[in-house]
Amino acid sequence: MSEERLLSKKKPAFPVSSALASYLEKYNRQIEIPVFYDDLLRFQGSIAVHDKDGEDTLWVRVYFSDFDREEIDLSLKQVYSILHSDGSDRILEFLNIDAVDYCTFGNSKPFRVKVRNILNDNYTYLYIKKTDASRIYGLELEHMLSPYNLNFLVYKDTLIEEHIAGIPGDVFIKDYLPDCSAREQAQLAKEFVKFNERCMIRLLGDMRAYNYVIVPTHDFDHVEYKIRAIDFDQQCFEGKLKVYRPQFFKENFRMVELVSERLKQESVDQYQIEERSIIAKRFKSTADRVRELIEIAEKDSISLDKNILRLREEVYEITHDMTFRKCETMGEILKAVLDFVIRNYEDMNPKG
Known part of the structure; x- marks a missing residue:
C-alpha cells in the first residue's frame, strides 16, 4: 500500500x-x-x-x-x-x-x-x-511510556522541543546498514520489532524512516542500537491501524527485510511480548500521571469522526474486545488499547 x-x-x-x-x-x-x-x-x-x-x-x-x-x-x-x-x-x-x-x-x-x-x-x-494538541499528547506519552525522557515547553501557540540526537533512519538505512555485521543487523531487527510494537500500542503514527533516528551506543567491544521517534504529529489521528505500524511504510522495507532475514518467528513473538510487558510496567509506575493525561484526551477532539469509527473497528477485529466498539474519541481508543495490554500482562503475571 x-x-x-x-x-x-x-x-x-x-x-x-x-x-x-x-x-x-x-x-x-x-x-x-x-x-x-x-x-x-x-x-x-x-x-x-x-x-x-x-x-x-x-x-x-x-x-x-x-x-x-x-x-x-x-x-x-x-x-x-x-x-x-x-x-x-x-x-x-x-x-x-x-x-x-x-x-x-x-x-x-x-x-x-x-x-x-x-x-x-x-x-x-x-x-x-x-502548538498542536495531538503533538503534545505524543510528546508526553513518549516521555512516560517509552524508554526515553523528553524535554519540551508550551506557551500559548508556541511549542519548544529539545533535539533528539541520532542518525536519521533513512540515512542510516542507506549509508550505515550495509556495513553492519550480522550480529548488529540482528540487533537492529530486534529493536525494529520492539519499536513497531511500541508505536502501535500507543497509537503513534507515520513512523517513516525520516521520522525516527537510530542511536548507536558503544558497549565494551560492540555497538548497541536503539530506535527513537522524533516526530509526534500523528499521535492518535489516523483511522487506519497500519499507519501506527512502521512495518507498513515502504521507507522501512529494508528494516522489515532484516526482521525476516535475522529473526525467527518465535523471537519476533518474544520481543513483542517483552515490549508489551515493558509498557505495562511503565504505565503502572507512572499510572497517576498517565491516567490523568488520558482522561483529558478522552474528552478532547484530536481526530475526525470517520477516523475514530474506522480505527475502533479495526482494533476490534484484532482484539474482539467490545470495549473498542463503544469508544467515541481517540482518547477512549488509546485508553482501551492500554487497558487491554495491561490486562494481558496481569493475566500472565498475577503476582507482578
Whole structure:
C-alpha cells in the first residue's frame, strides 16, 4: 500500500484545551517564553541547506534584519536557558545562535535553532513549532511510556522541543546498514520489532524512516542500537491501524527485510511480548500521571469522526474486545488499547 493511500492528505492542528493547558502547567510544561513561532516568520531572506553530498535537505537557512536579529538572538538564548538550565541570564554571554533553519516540508513547519557554547564549541539544537494538541499528547506519552525522557515547553501557540540526537533512519538505512555485521543487523531487527510494537500500542503514527533516528551506543567491544521517534504529529489521528505500524511504510522495507532475514518467528513473538510487558510496567509506575493525561484526551477532539469509527473497528477485529466498539474519541481508543495490554500482562503475571 502506498503512503499516499495510507496517510490522510493533510492533518489539521488541534488547539490545546483548557484541561490540557492545566495539565501542562501542573507538570511544568507550560511556562512563559520570550519568543513566539510567529516572531521567527519575520525573516527577510533564506538560502537552501544542503547535506555533505550536496543534496537538498528541504531546510532553508533564514536571515533577519539587523534590528530583528539582535532581539531574536537574545530571545532564543533565553529559551535555551529555560529549556536546559535554570532560566537565568548567567549563561547567555557564553551562548551564540549559529543558525536558524526553517522547514517547509510536513505539517509542523518547524524552525531549527543551532545553539553553540562559545567556550568549548559544543552545540545543540532546539525546535520551535506551532502548538498542536495531538503533538503534545505524543510528546508526553513518549516521555512516560517509552524508554526515553523528553524535554519540551508550551506557551500559548508556541511549542519548544529539545533535539533528539541520532542518525536519521533513512540515512542510516542507506549509508550505515550495509556495513553492519550480522550480529548488529540482528540487533537492529530486534529493536525494529520492539519499536513497531511500541508505536502501535500507543497509537503513534507515520513512523517513516525520516521520522525516527537510530542511536548507536558503544558497549565494551560492540555497538548497541536503539530506535527513537522524533516526530509526534500523528499521535492518535489516523483511522487506519497500519499507519501506527512502521512495518507498513515502504521507507522501512529494508528494516522489515532484516526482521525476516535475522529473526525467527518465535523471537519476533518474544520481543513483542517483552515490549508489551515493558509498557505495562511503565504505565503502572507512572499510572497517576498517565491516567490523568488520558482522561483529558478522552474528552478532547484530536481526530475526525470517520477516523475514530474506522480505527475502533479495526482494533476490534484484532482484539474482539467490545470495549473498542463503544469508544467515541481517540482518547477512549488509546485508553482501551492500554487497558487491554495491561490486562494481558496481569493475566500472565498475577503476582507482578
